[in-house]
Amino acid sequence: MTAIVIGASSGLGRALAEELARNGHALLLVASDVRDLVALAADLRLRHGVAVEPLALDLSREPDPGARVLEALGEDEASALLMPVGVSREDDAFGLGVGAIGQLLAINLHAPLAIAHALLPRLLVARGAIVGFGSIAAVRGRGRNVVYAAAKRGLETFFESLRHRHAPSELRVQFWKPGFLRSNLTFAMKLPMAPAEPSDLAADVVRRLPKGSFDRYAPAKWALVARVLRALPWSLFRRVKA
Ligand SMILES: NC(=O)c1ccc[n+]([C@@H]2O[C@H](COP(=O)([O-])OP(=O)(O)OC[C@H]3O[C@@H](n4cnc5c(N)ncnc54)[C@H](OP(=O)(O)O)[C@@H]3O)[C@@H](O)[C@H]2O)c1
Structure with missing residues (x-):
């Protein structure tokens, strides 16, 4: 049984790889930087004695990322697919060029959907x-x-569609909505609240892997922030600068 981590080389993904390896999971680690991945895989193998395979893919360019992940998985069963991949840009406002829009959509949306579709049959079997x-x-x-x-x-x-389609007994569908995390994504940003440590979130994610399907904020205090933001009337929300 192998757990697959998409976006495994830094931040939350790296912390998840560490936590999963510590808990004895064999791993397939995916990110774009081959040197980071190879070093991380060797380190996890050495310290935790688990099988770890690196797969370097640039998800902004890869035409069929799901097929590449399946090929790397080979005959192994897929026990879990975790996708902490993500990229943001300072200049992500109106006026962004078509290439940059495509890149943001490819990494944050298209690749996770494509990989999920490709791996779904294997996840259901397991x-x-x-x-x-x-x-x-x-x-x-x-x-x-x-x-x-x-x-x-x-x-x-x-x-939500996955949760609607599959009972937790056939596929556990878990969606985490983090607030700020201390990682590359927030490096040098001025944040209104202290960022959470990726290792703390990773421990929570791995602990809850067997625990059914859900959609939750992390840390939990962000659920309250989200509720307040949603409840704000438009005339007030428009003035929120964050
Ligand atoms: N940081 C925050 O404050 C925050 C807040 C809310 C939500 N989130 C979400 O939480 C998740 C984890 O965030 P994080 O802060 O841990 O991110 P991070 O440290 O920037 O790590 C992102 C991961 O995605 C990989 N990645 C980026 N572009 C890629 C590409 N083109 N092809 C393949 N892999 C690529 C990176 O690997 P390479 O560098 O090797 O490509 C890296 O392993 C993301 O989904 C993010 O959107 C983060």
């Missing part, structure tokens, strides 16, 4: 888990993070 990651940024549309938030909202809808 009665496994599929785990996606949205964002607090997708709660309401703002004038920044425009394409990123649209992609994350799309991903959230896709996971």
